Amino acid sequence: MDMTGRQDFARRPHSGRAAGLTMALAGLACWAPPASAAGEGAAASPPLTAPAMVPMGALNGADTGWLMVCTALVLLMTLPGVALFYAGMVRRKNVLNTLASVLLVACVVSVLWFAAGYSLAFTPGDGLLGGITRLGFAGLDPDWAGQRVSVSHMAPNVPEAAFAMFQLSFAVITAALLVGALVERMRFTALLVFIALWTLAVYVPVAHWVWEPGGWLARLGALDFAGGTVVHVNAGAAGLACAWYLGPRQGYGRVAFEPYNLGWTMLGASLLLIGWFGFNAGSALAADSRAALALAVTHLAAAGGALGWLSAEWLLRRRASLLGLCSGLVAGLVAITPAAGYVGLGPALLIGLMAGAVCYWGATGLKRALGADDALDVFGVHGVGGIVGSLLTGVFASRSIAGVQAQIGTQLLTVLAVAVFSFAATGVLLWLTDRLVGLRVSDASEQTGLDLSLHRERLG
Amino acid sequence: MLDSERLAVAAHVHVLLRRKTGRVTDTEWMACNADYAREVVRFCRLRARQDTLPELGEWADRLERAMQLAPAPTPAPPGLAAISAAQPPQPPGGAERYVGGIR
Numbered sequence: 001m002d003m004t005g006r007q008d009f010a011r012r013p014h015s016g017r018a019a020g021l022t023m024a025l026a027g028l029a030c031w032a033p034p035a036s037a038a039g040e041g042a043a044a045s046p047p048l049t050a051p052a053m054v055p056m057g058a059l060n061g062a063d064t065g066w067l068m069v070c071t072a073l074v075l076l077m078t079l080p081g082v083a084l085f086y087a088g089m090v091r092r093k094n095v096l097n098t099l100a101s102v103l104l105v106a107c108v109v110s111v112l113w114f115a116a117g118y119s120l121a122f123t124p125g126d127g128l129l130g131g132i133t134r135l136g137f138a139g140l141d142p143d144w145a146g147q148r149v150s151v152s153h154m155a156p157n158v159p160e161a162a163f164a165m166f167q168l169s170f171a172v173i174t175a176a177l178l179v180g181a182l183v184e185r186m187r188f189t190a191l192l193v194f195i196a197l198w199t200l201a202v203y204v205p206v207a208h209w210v211w212e213p214g215g216w217l218a219r220l221g222a223l224d225f226a227g228g229t230v231v232h233v234n235a236g237a238a239g240l241a242c243a244w245y246l247g248p249r250q251g252y253g254r255v256a257f258e259p260y261n262l263g264w265t266m267l268g269a270s271l272l273l274i275g276w277f278g279f280n281a282g283s284a285l286a287a288d289s290r291a292a293l294a295l296a297v298t299h300l301a302a303a304g305g306a307l308g309w310l311s312a313e314w315l316l317r318r319r320a321s322l323l324g325l326c327s328g329l330v331a332g333l334v335a336i337t338p339a340a341g342y343v344g345l346g347p348a349l350l351i352g353l354m355a356g357a358v359c360y361w362g363a364t365g366l367k368r369a370l371g372a373d374d375a376l377d378v379f380g381v382h383g384v385g386g387i388v389g390s391l392l393t394g395v396f397a398s399r400s401i402a403g404v405q406a407q408i409g410t411q412l413l414t415v416l417a418v419a420v421f422s423f424a425a426t427g428v429l430l431w432l433t434d435r436l437v438g439l440r441v442s443d444a445s446e447q448t449g450l451d452l453s454l455h456r457e458r459l460g
Numbered sequence: 461m462l463d464s465e466r467l468a469v470a471a472h473v474h475v476l477l478r479r480k481t482g483r484v485t486d487t488e489w490m491a492c493n494a495d496y497a498r499e500v501v502r503f504c505r506l507r508a509r510q511d512t513l514p515e516l517g518e519w520a521d522r523l524e525r526a527m528q529l530a531p532a533p534t535p536a537p538p539g540l541a542a543i544s545a546a547q548p549p550q551p552p553g554g555a556e557r558y559v560g561g562i563r
Contacts (some may be wrong), residue, residue: 089562256558327563363563378563448492456463 048153049213050124051133051160056147060157066287067155067162069336074169078106078176081275085326086180086267087277089259089376093449094184096457101179101191108192109175109199113168117199121207122154122167127216130208138163154212167207173279174203174231180376181239184249187441188454194433198206198238206418218403222280222414222425223397223406225294226283228338228390229418236383237419239374241426246439248373250446262322269326273302276333280340293401294340298333301352305332308356324360331359331381335389339397342406349398355388390415461526467491469526473500473519480516481507490523497527 083102087095109117116367116417119134133139140161142149150160175195182191209215210224224230259265280298284291309328335355336348343351362376362384374380390411397406433439440446445453452458470491477483483503486544504520507513523529 253560256556257562259562260560323563360563364561367561377561380563444489452492 013253034338046096048151050131051139051150051152053143053148054151054156056142056149058151058156059149060286063286063288064158064162065292067158067166067282067285070278070282071162071166071169073095073275074166074173074274074282075106077272077275077279078102078169078173081268081271082173082176082179083268084264085272085330086183086262086265086376088266088268089323090183091257091449092260092450092459094411095260095451095459097188097454098183099449100455101183101186102176104188105176105179105195106172106190108195109172110168111325112196112199113171114164117171117204118164118167120200121204122152122164122212124153124212124214125208127214127219128209130214134164142228144415157286163285166285170227170231170279171199171203171207174227174235175199176243177231177235177378177382178239181242181374181378182246183375184450185246185440185446187438190304190433190439193437194429194439197429197433198426201429202422203234205231206230206422210414210418217417219415220413221404221407223342223393223402223404223411224338224390224414225341225393226280226337228334228386228393231412232334232337232382232386233390233415234386234422235289236379236381236386237422238426239378240370240372241423242430243372243374243379245427245430245434246373249375250443259288259323262326266322266326267330270313272330273299273333276302276337282335284341290341292310293344297340297343297345297348298336300345301332301336301348301355302329303332304349304352305329305335305356305359308332308353309360310356311353312357312360322455327359327363327377327381328356331355331385334359334382334385335392337386338390339393342393342397342402344398344401347392347398351389351392352395354392355385358388359385381414387415387419463491466526469495469519469522473504473523476516476519477504477507480511480513489511491527494527494529497523498529 004136079102083099090098097241114137116135119132120130123131123133125131139150140159142159151158152160152163166212175198178195178198179191197323207230209217210230211218213219216335222229251257258341276298281295283292284294306325306328309324309331313324314320332355335351336343339351340346361382363380366384367374367380370379371375372379391408394406394408394411399405430439441450441453467487470487473490474485474487477485477500485500486496490500491497501520501524504523505514508515508517508520
């Protein structure tokens with residue numbers, strides 16, 4: 001381990017989440033009592049290592065406002081971004097079920113997050129899991145009488161409630177991405193049970209490993225600015241497990257599964273693009289130059305991704321498609337996610353272009369090779385794109401931007417650890433859910449369509 | 461139309477077909493699956509013509525309205541009927557588009 005890099009880490013933490021510690025030092029200096037004759041030379045307050053109550057005056061209003069806006073943007077990515085993106089791609093008879101599934105996931109994860117998920121992910125514990133100080137919706141209420149508010153050690157410049165909500169939006173979209181792998185054949189009750197288990201048993205540990213400073217991968221120096229591994233590799237591997245365990249849909253590989261409305265998919269992709277500014281730029285946890293950089297590289301990588309996919313599709317099929325452009329856009333966004341705070345504009349464009357082309361293969365050739373009915377290519381786009389982006393972060397992360405030297409080996413280890421754990425744990429949870437409530441709808445229900453068979457509703 | 465009303469129409473068609481033609485149908489499936497209902501409507505009309513059963517034709521019409529089926533297409537010329545029945549509507553881009561993947 002490069003000791004210089006580790007020392008730099010202490011001054012300018014490389015994790016997107018921990019970048020807030022830099023702002024914290026500035027913030028804490030604002031409320032520290034002015035030096036008196038007796039107090040001159042007294043040491044500044046040490047940085048927080050756990051959530052703590054601080055004077056409300058210590059908060060940064062601009063950062064707080066920015067983080068709350070970003071939270072809304074990331075939630076918009078799920079509702080209705082992912083919902084429209086997915087619903088436009090499924091068959092007509094399953095559109096309402098797809099929309100309902102995404103909404104259900106958002107609600108279930110939201111409750112579980114504040115009940116247990118946030119504490120276990122983002123409070124100090126050990127290398128594998130966080131603590132219990134925020135269990136049961138505890139600890140986020142301000143002390144109005146004392147004019148004090150709780151802040152996280154990871155973002156001491158903003159109220160902890162804002163930080164927890166921002167992290168919630170990531171937990172929600174990660175779980176929502178899984179819907180794309182299991183659509184058109186999963187029981188609604190099973191989805192509820194499975195997503196609840198998955199959020200607590202898979203997402204929470206992975207988030208802790210990579211983002212909380214005490215997590216074992218964070219301590220190794222893993223670079224993941226906004227969720228290349230935590231969100232996309234995680235969801236991709238889990239999606240592949242879902243596709244394999246559930247089995248293919250009736251008629252898969254023999255019958256054409258015509259998308260209901262690719263116009264909806266484009267609307268959803270557009271909402272994803274705009275919301276991703278909150279996803280990446282918000283991960284700076286401050287309204288500062290790193291956030292501005294993340295904003296710019298995110299957009300450039302998205303454009304590169306769309307063009308990269310378009311190029312591959314043109315070369316191999318002699319045509320461009322709307323679905324291809326939308327998919328490439330998302331692929332570029334996925335790939336830049338781990339790198340957004342660490343790379344410049346030129347590398348960002350390269351990352352996008354490469355991800356677009358590679359994810360085209362992920363959703364076509366690789367999908368056929370794997371043989372699983374990953375209905376909406378969660379692994380092919382999010383999994384493969386997250387892997388590409390995480391590894392390229394190791395290649396292109398600039399020491400002058402990130403503050404530390406990227407390690408390809410550490411990035412590879414992080415990708416493998418998250419992917420293997422997610423895949424295996426998801427398989428176990430699917431088995432458990434199957435035993436508890438049964439996973440798959442009946443053949444007749446699948447043939448009728450889940451809108452009617454599960455919800456007694458139709459598009460009209 | 462409510463699901464219960466649709467089911468009631470399907471049940472009546474089921475009983476008529478059973479009594480007049482001996483054919484047994486799946487009532488619940490008829491009430492929720494458009495393709496199956498369309499085929500039942502076709503069969504009812506065929507037997508209504510062949511066996512002079514106007515009541516069967518009337519209930520075929522009711523089932524068609526209940527299930528909001530498109531009016532039955534003009535019968536294809538002999539020889540082409542078998543071909544058109546065997547080939548489902550193809551998605552844009554040819555028969556292989558959206559088979560085994562949407563991208």
